Amino acid sequence: MDDLPIRILIADDHPVVRAGLRAVLETEPDFAIVAEAATAEEAVELAASGGADVVLMDLRFGGGMNGSQATAAITARPGAPRVLVVTTYDTDADTLPAIEAGATGYLLKDAPPEELAAAVRTAAAGRTALAPAVADRLMNRLRAPHTALTRRETEVLALVAEGLSNQGISERLHLTRATVKSHLAHVYAKLGVDSRTAAVAAALGLGIIRR
Amino acid sequence: MDDLPIRILIADDHPVVRAGLRAVLETEPDFAIVAEAATAEEAVELAASGGADVVLMDLRFGGGMNGSQATAAITARPGAPRVLVVTTYDTDADTLPAIEAGATGYLLKDAPPEELAAAVRTAAAGRTALAPAVADRLMNRLRAPHTALTRRETEVLALVAEGLSNQGISERLHLTRATVKSHLAHVYAKLGVDSRTAAVAAALGLGIIRR
DNA sequence: CCGGGCATCGATCAAAAGGTGGAGACCGGC
DNA sequence: GCCGGTCTCCACCTTTTGATCGATGCCCGG
Numbered sequence: 001m002d003d004l005p006i007r008i009l010i011a012d013d014h015p016v017v018r019a020g021l022r023a024v025l026e027t028e029p030d031f032a033i034v035a036e037a038a039t040a041e042e043a044v045e046l047a048a049s050g051g052a053d054v055v056l057m058d059l060r061f062g063g064g065m066n067g068s069q070a071t072a073a074i075t076a077r078p079g080a081p082r083v084l085v086v087t088t089y090d091t092d093a094d095t096l097p098a099i100e101a102g103a104t105g106y107l108l109k110d111a112p113p114e115e116l117a118a119a120v121r122t123a124a125a126g127r128t129a130l131a132p133a134v135a136d137r138l139m140n141r142l143r144a145p146h147t148a149l150t151r152r153e154t155e156v157l158a159l160v161a162e163g164l165s166n167q168g169i170s171e172r173l174h175l176t177r178a179t180v181k182s183h184l185a186h187v188y189a190k191l192g193v194d195s196r197t198a199a200v201a202a203a204l205g206l207g208i209i210r211r
Numbered sequence: 212m213d214d215l216p217i218r219i220l221i222a223d224d225h226p227v228v229r230a231g232l233r234a235v236l237e238t239e240p241d242f243a244i245v246a247e248a249a250t251a252e253e254a255v256e257l258a259a260s261g262g263a264d265v266v267l268m269d270l271r272f273g274g275g276m277n278g279s280q281a282t283a284a285i286t287a288r289p290g291a292p293r294v295l296v297v298t299t300y301d302t303d304a305d306t307l308p309a310i311e312a313g314a315t316g317y318l319l320k321d322a323p324p325e326e327l328a329a330a331v332r333t334a335a336a337g338r339t340a341l342a343p344a345v346a347d348r349l350m351n352r353l354r355a356p357h358t359a360l361t362r363r364e365t366e367v368l369a370l371v372a373e374g375l376s377n378q379g380i381s382e383r384l385h386l387t388r389a390t391v392k393s394h395l396a397h398v399y400a401k402l403g404v405d406s407r408t409a410a411v412a413a414a415l416g417l418g419i420i421r422r
Numbered sequence: 423c424c425g426g427g428c429a430t431c432g433a434t435c436a437a438a439a440g441g442t443g444g445a446g447a448c449c450g451g452c
Numbered sequence: 453g454c455c456g457g458t459c460t461c462c463a464c465c466t467t468t469t470g471a472t473c474g475a476t477g478c479c480c481g482g
Contacts, residue, residue: 014321020231062321086227088299110225110273150458163409166439178461181440186458194440195468197408198374363429376468389431396470397428405470406438425482431475439468447460452453 005032006124009052009081011043011070013061017109021056021086024113031120040065047074052081054124057103059087059094068097075102084123086116090133094207105129149190149208156183158209161200216243217335220263220292222254222281224272228320232267232297235324242331251276258285263292265335268314270298270305279308286313295334297327301344302418316340360401360419367394369420372411 008031012018018036025031034051037043040061047055055074059067071083082104087094090108098106104123107116108131119129149157159169166180173180188194191202203209219242223229229247236242245262248254251272258266266285270278282294293315298305301319309317315334318327319342330340360368370380377391384391399405402413414420 014231015324016231016235016320016322016327017227018231019234019324020225020227020229023230023234024227109227111227113226113230116227152459160408161412163404163406163412165406175459176461178463179459182461183459185440185442188440193374195374195376196439197371197411200408200411201372201374361428378468386429387431389433390429392470393430396472399470407469423482425480427480428478430477433472433474435471435473437468437470439466441466442464444463445461448458450455450457452455 005030006120007032007034007051007053008120009033009035009037009043009046009055011037011040011046011055011067012058012086013038014058017058021116024116025120027113028117028120031117040067040070043070044073047081048077050079054120055081055083056086056120057083059085059089059098068094068101071098071103072101082123082126084119084129086111090131095134106134107131108133149187153183153187153190154208156180157187157199157203160184160196161203161209216241217331218243218245218262218264219331220244220246220248220254220257220266222248222251222257222266222278223269223297224249225269228269232327235327236331238324239328239331242328251278251281255281255284258292259288261290265315265331266292266294267297267331268294270296270300270309279305279312279314282309282314283312293334293337295330295340297322301342305418306345317345318342319344360398364394364398364401365419367391368398368410368414371395371407372414372420 008025010018010021010033012021022033022036025033035046037046041064043055043057044065046052057067057071061067067085067087071085074080074083083102084105084107085098085103086107086109088109095106104126105119105128107119107129111119111131122129155173156169159172164172166177166184169180170177184196184199187199191199193199193202200209219236221229221232221244223232233244233247236244246257248257252275254266254268257263268278268282272278278296278298282296285291285294294313295316295318296309296314297318297320299320306317315337316330316339318330318340322330322342333340366384367380370383375383377388377395380391381388395407395410398410402410404410404413411420
């Protein structure tokens with residue numbers, strides 16, 4: 001197709017993963033790994049300097065900016081490289097922000113090398129490359145839009161997941177117990193559950209809240 | 212020290228991680244990667260055939276046997292190789308079973324290459340190699356033994372974390388509500404909390420239960 | 423053989439949570 | 453300018469949960 005190689009930037013805080021991606025991708029004659037970044041900030045900087053066509057982006061870095069934020073920062077610029085998210089985690093809490101941030105694709109790290117190479121070529125061409133598992137969940141998400149919690153509802157739910165009582169939540173958020181109960185009632189309806197603990201379980205499963 | 216190279220078996224279901232570990236370790240002149248396994252069962256088999264000194268073992272595989280079980284199977288044989296666990300996860304629920312299963316060391320995947328190589332040599336010599344974060348938590352665990360839940364208590368707590376009511380749990384386990392409440396009261400006391408949701412939060416944090 | 427941890431139940435009572443059915447205020451879009 | 457969603461709050465009532473007393477049988481180890 002193209003005489004020029006696809007220039008790749010690898011962004012991951014794990015040295016082992018960087019080495020692995022490099023080893024896997026270097027076997028492809030039309031790929032050129034031009035840089036590596038160990039932090040999200042570094043990835044943004046290197047991507048801005050314009051030497052890459054595709055950025056392989058991890059989502060979780062040790063500290064500071066995360067992969068979704070970095071993706072948003074990279075894709076915001078005109079003429080930006082494509083961002084292909086490559087991560088271990090496939091919950092909605094990871095995928096949705098990344099996709100909103102403008103990621104061209106989303107792969108899981110257990111993908112076989114051929115799939116990885118194919119995804120890089122797909123992304124370089126500007127087309128979307130999604131892992132089957134991710135694609136499945138996105139479809140389910142679109143089919144069941146009831147899970148869309150509001151900001152406040154998510155906030156309350158997160159405190160519930162920390163083990164706070166309605167009283168404790170009302171104090172933390174400067175609300176009355178009535179308001180907290182009202183928010184929770186909406187959360188239960190949207191998640192199809194009928195108790196705080198079940199809501200936490202469901203939300204963890206859906207990736208709405210974390211840990 | 213030794214004229215013979217340290218023979219290494221890599222067991223991980225992620226091709227990228229296998230390639231990464233291989234790339235990182237192959238730069239050491241006294242290391243020889245003799246085999247790779249993509250499943251825990253395969254790792255046990257290859258380890259039994261006796262060609263390796265150290266097994267780098269992931270804990271989570273796509274399906275079937277997990278890394279701890281494989282570690283137990285490997286170390287059960289006389290003259291078994293040392294098992295060095297290399298994983299992304301550092302919760303008690305991961306580390307404790309692995310160490311009980313006889314792992315010689317426990318590293319996190321974000322370890323720098325030098326630390327990894329050093330740990331392999333330490334493990335090959337039969338000495339324990341622990342990542343600092345893991346060592347820290349083990350010390351805390353020994354200092355606070357109150358968190359030791361009984362089998363039944365853990366079982367009940369796991370169902371609480373799935374969102375079941377006491378009634379639901381009693382039916383699932385063929386108990387009366389009184390018994391469930393009794394178990395939970397003990398759990399709350401041991402975890403230092405006073406509600407089911409807080410217990411789930413604490414247990415997730417401590418890695419006593421998962422997901 | 424006896425103590426202690428474990429697992430199983432009972433009863434009572436106060437506190438918390440959940441269900442129902444509202445209402446007012448704000449804000450953005452059609 | 454009105455509609456709908458969001459966020460805030462109120463009251464009443466039922467169910468669930470947690471706290472606190474118990475009690476029994478089992479098994480294991482000193």
